Amino acid sequence: MSAAGGTPLLLAYAAAACSLLSGAVSLFAVRRHPGFLHFGSFLFLFAAGAASIASGGWALLADLTLTDQFALGPPWLRWYVRLDPLSGFFMLLLGTLVLAISLYGPSYTREFARGEARQPLPPLGVFTALFVLGMQMLLLADDALVFMIFWEMMSLSGYFLVVYQHQHAANRHAAFLYLLLAHVGALVILISFGVLAAFGGGLSFDQMRSASLTPLWATLAFAFAFFGFGVKAGVVPLHVWLPDAHPVAPSHISAMMSGAMIKMGIYGIVRVSYDLIGHVRWEWGVVVLIVGTASALLGVLYAIMQHDLKRLLAYHSIENIGIILMGLGLSMIFLGSGHKVLGTLGLVAALYHTLNHALFKGLLFLGAGAVLYRTHERDLEHMGGLIHRMPVTALMFLVGCVAISALPPFNGFVSEWLTFQTALQAPALKNGVLRAIIPIAAALLALAAALAAACFVKAFGIAFLGKPRTRRVAHAREVPAGMLGGMGLLATLCLLLGVFPTSVIEAMAPITQLLVHEALPSAAVQGWLWLTPISPEVASYSAPFLVIAIVVVFGVGYVFLKRRAAPWRTGDPWDCGFGQLNHRMQYTSTAFSQPIRRVFGAVWKVEEDVETVAGAGPIPRAKSIHYQLHVQDWSWLKCYVPIGHLVLAAARRIGVIQTGNIHTYLKYSFATLLFFLWIVS
Amino acid sequence: MDSQLIAWVLAAAQALLFVAAAPLLAGWVKCVKCRLQNRAAPSVWQPYRDLAKLLKKRMVLAENASWLFRAVPYIVFGAMLLAAAVVPLIAVRLPTAAIADVIVLVGFFALARFFTALAGMDIGTAFGGMGASREMMVSALAEPALLMAAFTLSMTAATTNLSIATEYVLQAGLVLRPSFLFALLALAMVTVAECSRIPVDNPATHLELTMLHEAMILEYGGRYLALIEWASQIKLMIYAVVIVDFFLPWGIAREFTAAALAVGAVAVTAKLMLLGVLLVAWETVLAKMRLFRVPQFLGFAFLLSVLGMLTHVVLETGG
Structure with missing residues (x-):
């Protein structure tokens, strides 16, 4: 069924409005009034989540396709909005997570209001709200412009949430990597939309749907979309930002990122290949299957080597995306x-x-957050x-x-x-x-x-x-x-x-x-x-x-x-007769994964180092043993480090034209201007 | 409606029979093994006596035991009971077979193993952690081989339902399929690994460095131990019955008449006794492997099952 406007769409607007209000309220959450964040902001988020569930569930269950448009932006570009069962499904997913974190958040964020981890509160609330708003609206988008605007809103506010505890250098580094890859991804998505828009004659998704692409162009559009959305979803080897960025964000945000944000990548892949391009080809499927299998296997193998709980969970997101x-x-x-x-x-x-x-994954991140x-x-x-x-x-x-x-x-x-x-x-x-x-x-x-x-x-x-x-x-x-x-x-x-x-x-x-x-x-x-x-x-x-x-x-x-049995009694665990066991005799996380590390050794770059200091005396014995283990992801070393070197080398070459002399720069501007005039004429 | 009711009653009876007969298979294996190794053999009923004794004993729990430790025996036993309920023992076309297919069966095993491993880690001794870590490694390698073998069979029969697959093999008659041979070998190797038998693990040992499964359940006693032991006996029997169903199902009852059921019961008993003897022969001629040889053993099993699958695709579908 297709219609213009309608209650589910109004509910979706209400959800977006609640997200905005949630952000606005948190602006007042200065140090003396943390309650604006703990109660006001999360209250509106709760409403946003509930409204998202209602609108998404309605559209999905009643099989509604509702469209709308706004006269925003330049006069020749209207904003198209559409709520259909697919976006409704993702809206439902998003709403459920938002609802869960709005219950979880008020207590969790108390940590940032006082004590060791004290942080300014308004940015957290504002960017959380914008993050949610970005996702809600990109699901509703029915043209490339609106989609990209809110896609960027989601990515950028995600950056500020990752870097929220910016005192730690690791967080800033993770956030930068996230930002960089998010933009590479967004650029490639834009190219994909460009291909579709060129054939469809416009930016709206309706025009793209009606475009008839040659198999080559369709494959290109799919390839760009798969790459661009794949960065966001975190497929191997585009995943390197994910295990760094997800763990350092506050835990309820990690839950949103792993639970909802990377799913927007999946939404994008499904929307572009099944809906906008329309005729999927089996060759694409082979690529997706191979990439998916690689992600699933490598994601879990990397995960098993982690001993940081949130990082482990982040690697598992890669597995599940696979x-x-x-x-x-x-x-x-x-x-x-x-x-x-x-x-x-x-x-x-x-x-x-x-x-x-x-x-x-939302549940597990919230659990890790509870432990934290x-x-x-x-x-x-x-x-x-x-x-x-x-x-x-x-x-x-x-x-x-x-x-x-x-x-x-x-x-x-x-x-x-x-x-x-x-x-x-x-x-x-x-x-x-x-x-x-x-x-x-x-x-x-x-x-x-x-x-x-x-x-x-x-x-x-x-x-x-x-x-x-x-x-x-x-x-x-x-x-x-x-x-x-x-x-x-x-x-x-x-x-x-x-x-x-x-x-x-x-x-x-x-x-x-x-x-x-x-x-x-x-x-x-x-x-x-x-x-x-x-x-x-x-x-x-x-x-x-x-x-x-x-x-x-x-x-x-x-x-x-149970009922007829004699009650049990407690005793010491079996200690081989050596006396009191203590907590250091337990298996550790590293010890637990050692057999698997040995069996699948080639998957990681493993550096193992045992340093033994010999004790004095005629009998050889160790005074102290120091064990070091460093496990690294090959994709970073093999893909990204060379690219980084390449970029730096290229920058050095281009740097030659950078003289620092204002006259030279003016000459450059003049030459560029002439060049463009020549192109235009 | 009446035939439905009979079918459900039969299915429940079959599940109970399965659970009740599992210790007998374990007793038979132990008895034959002793005979073959020139030792005095215990009675085949000994496992029942052991279980009865354990069930009556008062338990000692380690101080650090949590609620999870106390729930695990029930979860493990329950998972095995459910698994036993879906495997056709003496009759096919029972309604319980539709509850779970072969993938869900593997899921039940995984569930039991997951919780056993957690119980091993609950007390906080090195043994438990060691057992859990090694068991999870072995199972991670065994599961793909197991599923791959199962996929080969279910692609041939075009179903993952155990009962329907069994019927398919029955109807196809005595056809020699190379893929089945490969799958049978792979499945046998996986059975050995998953049921903690030689050469992967030794069910009879409590030597600290060689234990896998026993290390995880070291802290259990009394009725909890009884449940876990019983569950592993059921597990061995499930694997044996699945092999029997897939590769030599002849004799299994296809209608619910007394005669057919009797034939089915006799047939399955004979086949399981034979399999038990084969297992004992295998365990007697082989020695326990070093832990890090196990991946090669299971890798070989995986290779065999992949070969079986490829043989099926290349030779048997003719597309």
């Missing part, structure tokens, strides 16, 4: 080969994983035993870990299962090479998923289990209710989306109808209990049954075993 892209790649391969239903299945898997990742808030620690090597001190946070974090490790019955499993199911339909293809590489990609996805489980056993096990490794961690307390509420919302959604996949997939039908004019006819053919993506004979999965079975098993187990 999984999303694998779904998209499969979808493009099938669509391009004429298998519409299978292409739809891939798209559904990708979008489902997009939503899932937003939820569990109470212990001021990001380093796993200093944590331990937090499950005793922060039981509810531990439970929430555990839910996130189980969901991201793709274990049933949580949401991460469903989307990976759908991706596997899509990949298993490879025999439908005619091309033998594709039939062979798709299952191998699926096996690599299995490897990535298994490594992710290893990584989250490490993250949860080292941080929350065992014995505390430092005093601050040993005295941590549970976080305030607001923060728990934010996490609880996301954790509940992680479970619900895992248990009711059939309903979620049915709700997503308008998106696939819009993009590929197809839905999954057989997904719910046996009712909401059974998820049967292709047909009941091919594969089925029933998460509600699983949950019922788990409850029954637990109940029976409780009645038969």
